[in-house]
Amino acid sequence: MTAYILRRMLSVVAVVWAMTVLVFCIVHLLPGSVAHMILGEFATDDAIRLLEARLGLNDPLATQYWRWFSGLLRGDFGLSLTMERPAGPIILEALGRSAILAGISIVLVATIGIALGIHSAVNKGSPSDHALTLAQYFFIAVPEFFWCILAILLFAAWLGWLPATGYTPLAEGGLLGWGRHLVLPVATLVLGLIAHVSRMVRSSMLEALDSQYVLAARAKGLAERIVLYRHALPNALLPAITVLAVDVGLLIGGIVVVETVFAYPGLGRMLVYAIDNQDLPLMMGGMIVVTCVYALANLAADILYAVLNPRIRYGGAAT
Structure with a gap:
């Protein structure tokens, strides 16, 4: 290992x-x-x-x-050509704001997506399963920018419940003001990814429930809840972990769109600004940071994959 x-x-x-x-x-x-x-x-x-x-x-x-x-x-990303400031602090500040969006989003995607996938698999063929399947296909097919525009029109322009754009630091706006600026960006980020994860969990869960080890566990007289969560779920989660790692890349791409539409001052919007203004140090540093985030997410997924299934062998050695 x-x-x-x-x-x-x-x-x-x-x-x-x-x-x-x-x-x-x-x-x-x-x-x-x-x-x-x-x-x-x-x-x-x-x-x-x-x-x-x-x-x-x-x-x-x-x-x-x-x-x-x-x-x-050395941590020196150069000097921003447009702001005439060190690019490193600018990138890290934008990364921190994007990490808030990404962190909340990935937690919601993992918890809600896995829960919906389990529900669909356990209740295969039920009306709720059919409804979730239709919703999954719909949310996967529709891109983020459509939900961004729809959310702004509905919740900001028509109902006036939430701000359409901007960001308020926690120290300035308090928990309520800070959270109100995050609701719409997070919601538009997670809709398609939840559908993606739940679809994969449903498929892998159905396969696990039809396996020999689940049949043997039921033959021993174990409670269905134990069979489901102790025997079927750990194996069904393995493909979901891979999907979640891929979804981190999709999340990074979605953050660029969402931050631009909602004028959220994160890493995605900073990259768009750097490209528009030919700010090469800012652009190059931001791209390297994005690469590091995606590479580390895949590393975490591989390690978690091995932890959940120690029978898997990498390079001929048991983990």
Whole structure:
């Protein structure tokens, strides 16, 4: 188990390093000058030369990459070109706000999605199962931006129950003011993901309930609740863990849309701002942070997968 975790951690490091190379190459090896891209096509030659000297763009690419990468290792993401502030604190502040959305969302997705999936599997063929199945297909098919617009129109514009945009820190608005700004973004984030997880749990739960070990547990006279939660559920959760890890990536993509529509000052909106304003240090640092979050989420899923099912062998060794 320890050896497996170490191997997975090394693979996470390798993926993040490869992403730094890819991000650097995309930004610096595209046709045209980075200085032209930042200043625009009408920039003067003197302005371009000054910016190239300021950013060290006249140095060899290997030197530029090492300067940027070594800065990342020290926690130095560079200086934001538009804000003229260190990019690191800006990224971390935005990441903290996005982590609030993502944390609440993933907890809701896991708890509600698993509960609905279990209910559908146990009550297969019932009216509630059919209703949940239709709802799952509907919410999976409809994209986040539709729910964002619908939520703003219904709960903010027509009913006036919740704010349409913005964010209020907990210290300023109190628990109520802070929570009111989170309801709509979180709700629009979790609708499709809950349907995704519950559908997978239903499928894996039905397979577990038809397995030989569940049949043997019932033959021993165990209570149905024990059979369900002690024997069937742990095995049914294994595919759900993989789906939840994938949903973290979908959640990151959804956060970009949701934060933009609701004007929520998180990492997704910051990336959109950095791209629109050609703020390369902010954009490159934000992309690396997103990569780290996704890689760590997959690492956590792999470890939890092995913990729940120790019979699984990785690389020929029992975990």
